[in-house]
Amino acid sequence: MMSAVIELDIEGPAAPPRANGELVFAEPWESRAFGLAMSLNESGVFTWDEFREELIAAISSWEQSAQPGDCYSYYQCWLTALERISITHDLIPAHSLRERAQELADRPAGYDHGHDHDHDHDHDDHDDHDH
Secondary structure, eight states: OOOOOOOOOSSSTTOOOEETTEEOOSSHHHHHHHHHHHHHHHTTSSOHHHHHHHHHHHHHHHHHHOOTTOOOOHHHHHHHHHHHHHHHTTSSOHHHHHHHHHHHHTSOTTTTOOOOOOOOOSSOOOOOOOO
């Protein structure tokens, strides 16, 4: 059983969001995407360096195509990298992955966030009823 030590970047484009040194996930899907990539890496499906290269490429691609006002999401880029590496390694047929991604994208905001607690999200939860 080979276990690779993953050195997550502390600085630079591939560095995940942190608060006080701890990884920060704004939504549950972000931690699931993170865990999936870690599991696949630990299983030897791909190396961390391979994934990291895809992640940096995905971030760079987002930066080049971003429009003013677009909201940057590190984990959206993480998902893009995971999708690309999954296709490269023939883990999932590309069309199946796209269909599943569309199903997830079509879910309403907060779909899997049905718990009551106080914490800050990056988006504005207030409804403006002043028309």
